Structures are given as structure tokens and as C-alpha cells.
Amino acid sequence: MSVKCGAFFQKGDILKKVLVISFIFNFILLFVFVTLLALRSNIHHKSLKEGSDTHAGRLVNNFLEMDTGIKLTEDSVCVSCDELGDSVEAKETLYQFIMKTKCGARFCCYKDKDLKAFISKILELPGQRSTTGNMANLQQNFHWWSNRSNAAHLFLNHTSSPPQWTASNIPGFSFSNLPITENRLQIQREGIYYVYAAFSLNLSKCGPGIPQMYHNITSQHPLLKNTGPELHFMNKYGGFARSGKTRHTSFLSGILHLRRGFEVATQISTSSFLDQTKYSNFFGLFALNI
Structure with a gap:
């Protein structure tokens, strides 16, 4: 065998050894990767379990x-x-x-x-x-909240159709020192009031398109029915394709000068997608100068 042939076979043995070492090294890397992936998955599941144990x-x-x-x-x-x-x-x-x-x-x-x-x-x-x-x-610690005159904080009662604002479904948190007439709060004394309302929507069961919805706050006097309710605040949502977000809250608030006898209301154009969990829909007001 010539010197050149010997050198050729010698180089071939070296390449073979390099190939074997490379294969073993890649196999080790693959094993480490799979192990780390499994550990990561276990940690993730453990964190989810711990997270669920804390409820909210x-x-x-x-x-x-x-x-x-x-x-x-x-x-x-x-x-x-x-x-x-x-x-x-x-x-x-x-x-x-x-x-x-x-x-x-x-x-x-x-x-x-x-x-x-x-x-x-x-x-x-x-x-x-x-x-x-x-x-x-x-309730005693927060008596100042419910003992305010000319004030109310209501939650939505979903057992009636359509849902009704009520001060009795969650005692201690909801209250009304004002008469509630046909889902409206009646003002007993003229003054400057802060009015607020929130509707929470659960769109998880909504189709590919989110319908257009309107949320407003209005006031009217029962003896002036022909004039209709006066619009004070309004919010519009929907009218577009559904995205990954399945929950939305519409919140309206503002300061109004309200006279005695006027009734304040808040409405949303559809109640089909209202979130029915506690405290998710509320409506209230309180006097600022009384």
C-alpha cells in the first residue's frame, strides 16, 4: 500500500470518529432538551394548580x-x-x-x-x-357607605326579565336611600349629583361578529312623559369582528344638576351578553352638595 493510500484511510478513520462523537453529542443534547421540556411542563402544571388553589x-x-x-x-x-x-x-x-x-x-x-x-x-x-x-x-365598619342621604348603590338582579336594579340582593354592599320606580332612581332633593353605572359583558358565546351595543345614562320627569328621557352620557361598543378578548366593561359616570322628582336611569341595548356574576353590573349616585 502506498503512502498516499495509507494517509487516505487514516483520514477516513478520523472522520468516522468525528462523526460518531458528533452523533453522541447531539444525542446527549436531545436528551437534555427533552428532560428540560418535561421539567418545564411539570412546573407549569404545578403553578397552575397553585394558582387555582388561591381562587381569585x-x-x-x-x-x-x-x-x-x-x-x-x-x-x-x-x-x-x-x-x-x-x-x-x-x-x-x-x-x-x-x-x-x-x-x-x-x-x-x-x-x-x-x-x-x-x-x-x-x-x-x-x-x-x-x-x-x-x-x-x-356592615358596621362601612355604615358610612349606606347611611348617606340622597345616595344609592344598586346591583343587577338577573332572576327577572329584563334584569332589574335592586338594593336587596346583596345586603351590606347594595342600598338605596332613594325610591326605585320602574328601574329608575327618583331624586328627592335638588342638588349636584355624581352618577355612575357599569355593565360587564361576557362575549364568550358570541358569534364571529360582536353586535353593536349602546349604554347610556338618562333622566326624565314622570309628569313630562311626552318629552322623553334626556340623554346625558352614552357609550357604544361592538359592531366589529370578534377577537381574542371575550370580556368587556362599559363604565359611564359624570356630574349632573338634578331637580326633585326627576328619575335617573341607565340602560344597555341588549342584555343577552351581560355577565351574571356578583358585583359585575352596578348603578348608583350620591349628592355632592348636601
């Missing part, structure tokens, strides 16, 4: 984080306030302190155990029920 929220950096964006500590209620910027101090706001998380998010906090218990009760957090006390104590 999850514990993050000692905060109970809800889908609403509200954060609860042991005795505080915090809301995200990144929009205020880094230069704003707590004394320039209505909050008691501002804190910053490790990831850089800013939270404005109000230290009030009663307020925290109130929110926990509304969100029905399983782990918080023992700290909220009974309903009587909670």
Missing part, C-alpha cells in the same frame, strides 16, 4: 394579586400607579405610602384592615374568610 388570586412577592389589578397585603390595599411616574411622593396623593417591587412596578397603598376585609369579602377569597369577620361587623 395568587401570591406574588407577599402580595395577593387578583385579575382586577388590586394587590392585598396583610393590612393594606394597593393599586398599580406606574402612570404617576417615579417623581411623585405619597404625600402628593391620597395614598399613605408608595412601594416599588423588585421588577420595578410601583404600587400606591392605603393601610386599612377594614377596607382590605371588605375587598376580600367581595372577591370571596377562601383564605381570607376567617379574617373578614361576620357580615354584621363588616
